[in-house]
Amino acid sequence: MSENTPSIQPPNASPSVLIESVDHEGQGVGRLADGRVVFIEGALTGEVVEYSGKRSKDRFEKGTVTRILKASPFRVTPECEWFGVCGGCSLQHLDEAAQVATKQRVLEDALRHLGNVTPDHWLAPLHGPTWGYRRRARLSVRFVPKKGGILVGFHERKSRYVAYMTSCKILPPPISDLLPALSELVLNLSLKEQLPQIEVAVSDAVSVLVLRIMQPLTAEDEDQIRAFVDRHTTARHPLQIWLQPKGPDSAYPFHPLNAPKLTYRLDEFAVEMPFGPTEFTQVNFGINQSLMRRAMHMLDAQPGERIGDMFCGLGNFSLPIAHSGAQVFGVEGSAALVRRAEESAAHNNLSGNTQFRAADLFKITPEAFAALGSFDKLLIDPPRDGAIELVKALPDAGEPGRPERIVYISCKPATLARDASVLVHIKGYRLVTAGIANMFPHTAHVESIALFERL
Numbered sequence: 389m390s391e392n393t394p395s396i397q398p399p400n401a402s403p404s405v406l407i408e409s410v411d412h413e414g415q416g417v418g419r420l421a422d423g424r425v426v427f428i429e430g431a432l433t434g435e436v437v438e439y440s441g442k443r444s445k446d447r448f449e450k451g452t453v454t455r456i457l458k459a460s461p462f463r464v465t466p467e468c469e470w471f472g473v474c475g476g477c478s479l480q481h482l483d484e485a486a487q488v489a490t491k492q493r494v495l496e497d498a499l500r501h502l503g504n505v506t507p508d509h510w511l512a513p514l515h516g517p518t519w520g521y522r523r524r525a526r527l528s529v530r531f532v533p534k535k536g537g538i539l540v541g542f543h544e545r546k547s548r549y550v551a552y553m554t555s556c557k558i559l560p561p562p563i564s565d566l567l568p569a570l571s572e573l574v575l576n577l578s579l580k581e582q583l584p585q586i587e588v589a590v591s592d593a594v595s596v597l598v599l600r601i602m603q604p605l606t607a608e609d610e611d612q613i614r615a616f617v618d619r620h621t622t623a624r625h626p627l628q629i630w631l632q633p634k635g636p637d638s639a640y641p642f643h644p645l646n647a648p649k650l651t652y653r654l655d656e657f658a659v660e661m662p663f664g665p666t667e668f669t670q671v672n673f674g675i676n677q678s679l680m681r682r683a684m685h686m687l688d689a690q691p692g693e694r695i696g697d698m699f700c701g702l703g704n705f706s707l708p709i710a711h712s713g714a715q716v717f718g719v720e721g722s723a724a725l726v727r728r729a730e731e732s733a734a735h736n737n738l739s740g741n742t743q744f745r746a747a748d749l750f751k752i753t754p755e756a757f758a759a760l761g762s763f764d765k766l767l768i769d770p771p772r773d774g775a776i777e778l779v780k781a782l783p784d785a786g787e788p789g790r791p792e793r794i795v796y797i798s799c800k801p802a803t804l805a806r807d808a809s810v811l812v813h814i815k816g817y818r819l820v821t822a823g824i825a826n827m828f829p830h831t832a833h834v835e836s837i838a839l840f841e842r843l
């Protein structure tokens with residue numbers, strides 16, 4: 389058992405709480421004797437625990453487990469020695485199958501209680517490898533002499549401090565193995581206090597590390613970075629360093645200049661997606677493929693149909709849809725991603741049936757939506773805030789111009805539930821099916837997919 393795992397001890401006389409469920413942040417939820425709810429970090433469904441936390445008279449309390457009086461049969465020893473301190477994962481103490489079941493329950497509760505909707509049937513959860521899956525990550529960097537130099541890693545739980553960690557099991561092993569060497573590299577640079585972040589992007593052909601630099605490198609810094617890359621690059625894992633002096637768009641390749649390009653493939657749809665290391669891509673390529681397969685099956689795109697891909701990013705879904713022969717109209721807030729989507733369409737010979745537009749979908753009105761032209765079907769894949777304005781902009785139940793099918797991919801059950809409520813109770817759709825995809829194993833993040841059909 390790791391140092392961070394609370395001790396399992398026999399009951400004593402101090403107040404204890406029965407945990408009734410685990411919430412969307414991975415906290416155990418129980419009820420105090422006075423009826424108030426308590427959220428307890430580190431507690432699992434069915435457990436009886438003691439906790440420490442600030443006592444409060446508010447509607448709820450928050451705390452952290454100190455003793456487990458009755459342990460869940462699904463409690464396991466976390467694999468990572470930094471679990472409990474590092475904020476990257478919050479569910480490693482729960483058996484993997486139980487993590488999936490917990491996420492499914494979070495989705496069910498959100499749809500039922502927040503959206504007042506229930507699907508006709510539930511989908512089996514999508515899951516895949518649970519370690520080394522994280523192909524994109526933003527690591528923080530801090531010079532902390534008291535802790536031995538440079539910290540490179542995720543933030544500590546609910547804190548602005550960077551966690552001390554020398555490995556990470558959810559990053560691909562070649563990147564995890566680099567953490568100590570990265571910390572040593574930064575320590576030896578003149579700008580060790582002006583390098584706050586390293587962004588990681590991994591593809592099959594190359595791993596890119598983007599150093600966010602707040603001042604120019606000296607010639608000596610440049611030599612050290614080149615030597616670092618040359619020392620750690622291998623034929624199986626080519627490494628490339630990029631520098632980012634300002635915003636994400638300012639990133640440029642530094643060394644080596646002839647590295648392979650970042651791309652991922654969606655073989656089933658004969659599509660290759662080039663991407664930049666600071667651009668949004670799904671972090672878990674395996675689950676992205678499974679989710680894609682499911683989304684495409686639900687959408688059932690047909691040649692000649694006109695399909696809207698809302699929040700299309702770099703065209704992750706647009707190009708497979710276009711591959712089916714349908715006409716795709718992708719809308720995305722970032723102009724840089726729209727350019728990338730257009731380039732990718734050309735790269736895959738799909739420019740003829742794709743069109744992309746930059747627009748702020750958080751501000752879309754019914755008039756602006758109508759001006760996009762009519763859609764047979766929609767795919768909606770918003771950020772955590774959801775797509776309430778877009779959903780409200782659809783014609784109401786009984787009015788013409790409603791897409792016959794909507795596939796909604798969500799990274800936050802609460803906003804999916806809110807938007808589903810509008811689709812079902814105002815816009816005249818039926819929630820046919822829904823389910824989760826374990827896109828972020830060992831974290832509490834819940835990715836889900838839902839299919840709505842026009843009544």
Ligand SMILES: C[S@@+](CC[C@H](N)C(=O)[O-])C[C@H]1O[C@@H](n2cnc3c(N)ncnc32)[C@H](O)[C@@H]1O
Pocket residue numbers: 668669670699700701702703704705719720721722725747748749750751769770771799
């Ligand atoms: C969850 S990602 C999905 C991207 C894409 N569908 C994919 O699978 O890679 C959400 C996308 O919404 C975009 N976005 C965020 N806010 C937006 C807004 N207000 N209007 C339009 N797009 C927005 C982001 O840039 C991002 O590309």
